[in-house]
Amino acid sequence: FVLPSPPGPKFGPKFGPSPIYSQIRGGSSPASPTSEPPTPSPTPSRTVSLTNHINYDEVPDLPLVSTTPEWKALEEHAKEIEETHLRDYIMDDERCDAMHVLEDGIMLDYSRQRVTEKTLDLLSDLAEAQLLRSKMTSMYRGAPINFTEKRAVLHTALRSRKDSPLRPVVDGLDVVDEVHSVLEQIKKFTDMVREGEVTGYTGKQLRNIVSVGIGGSYLGPEFLHECLKTEPEGVNAALGYTLRFLSNVDPVDVERTCSELDPEETLIIIVSKTFTTAETMLNARTMRQWLWDFMGNDPEVVSKHVVACASTSATDKVRSFGISDDYFFRFWDWVGGRYSVCSAAGAVPISLVYGFDLFSKVLDGARSMDEHFIQKPLRRNIPMLMGLIGVWNMSFLKYNMRTTLPYAEALLKLPAHIQQLDMESNGKHVTRSGKEVDYLVGEVDFGEPGTNGQHSFFQLLHMGQAVPCDFIGFVKSQNDLVVDGETLSSHDELMTNFFAQPDALANGKTADELRAEGVPEWQIPHRTFHGNRPSMSLLLPKLTAFHVGQLLALYEHRTAVQGFVWDLNSFDQWGVELGKKLALGIKDKLVEGRAGRTIKADNPSTKRLLDYYVNSVNEDEEEETGRKQPGWGKNGPAGSDFARQPPQPHNLKDRGTKLN
């Protein structure tokens, strides 16, 4: 990977005087937790200079990757792999030894993947042909690699050190300075709230936090929250605070979120990069109404109880909502929603509940993984290995699904976060140059913590469709238990499954083995497992804030690797737009229907559904009132504001509780 140095930054970023990131060595973060078990000391790294790459705008239009000799070689090789069963591969001592890495405190074992040394060599050739390193460094340097939106992709800058020698500049601003100025604002504000120096409208301490947001403005922060809830430092830091997330536009979600909350002690965080997302903005208005219902319709109620985390380009919208500038925590267009956990989107709610210091440890972990990713050679690079094996499984072995199986209850929201991160990033059908792909890209991701998943969908994993599995486990529990008389701790018991399941998937169970166990002949086909099902195992020391940060960045980078090799733009999401636009059109039609006018739909199928929906509600109304109702008509003439109210309007006051 020795590529010519760029002639100069064409796309905006400015660099320090010399090779910069090359001074950073992997795993050197000082923030590794001191608690047991110690993070294994990183192997000394080879440094990689970020200057050895070509500018993104000079990356040539690549031919469809499926037409390259590197791709064809892998296709041929896939036939060879079919010849050997995983149960034989995993008996090879030398192979198993070669197929694990211990880097940045994380052990990755990929010996249960259907790969050989040759597979890895061929994948490495493919990565080189697809300019993987060049694309990675372009991302870190702030090139506009999200070219359909003309944006840089700089989530790595969100966890840069203040004195980082790598200083991308976007729109004339040094992004690292920008990041640190907001982090300081967040620290100051959240400390003041936690110390009671900033209070609510009636002078009460703000101890209930409601984060309103959806998609990337929700899933990642919720994933972090669930991890920190039982993190030993997190448990103490959060005493006396609650954090709830309001994401769905379903009014029932409002009901659940507000139940038993005292509005006078509640701080609402509106998290929306664009500050236009329909669901979030309706929920934001609902929560504002809820505050007003209790404390009066005074602008100060909003300015003291509502904060915003949004992109700088939404500043006017934030202000016109009534939010004060001091309560506005900005992020930037160069942070994608699903990559925004380390921005204000995650920083504000998490710091309010757990304190800024704990959130900083998440950033330390993510930074450690960023450094690992950019520096380590392929065979020691965890996200790169995982990404390339992902490409191999999907495009060559044709597994079009993948499952994330954390053996840690506190990671219960990781599968949902990965689902958005990966499926929104790589769920595409054209390459960077707009060519239709003729190879499989973008897995269907799903998952559930073990052992719950074992009693749910594992039947399919073992005997139905083959789905590559990511097993994630920890050496030490956040909170282990030893029950009197038990031979193992409860965490050990959990981990027995973490070790057993990958073997069950790989080995399966043959008819001969079943016969030897005395299984009756008629049952044998029903109890035979074909095995040969790939998985990988990630083993981390303990689910601390630092290691959560590593995991977060690891999966972000895995997604990027796959997108880079498939030559996709993993950072836009145009596929989400069409449905949003259509929903706006339906809104107009429903308004018509509610006003008792004929609904004109775009097709008979939608018209039938809309008519049924509107008329069924009206029939319920008639039953209740004994009167014929046009639209919602009970409260006023058709077409008036009242006419659009639901039949049983709720008083938002019912959804909160004054505790004293």
Ligand SMILES: O=P(O)(O)OC[C@H]1O[C@H](O)[C@H](O)[C@@H](O)[C@@H]1O
């Ligand atoms: O943060 P917001 O602008 O409200 O966007 C929230 C979400 O909405 C969209 O539908 C996108 O697909 C997501 O990537 C985004 O995270």
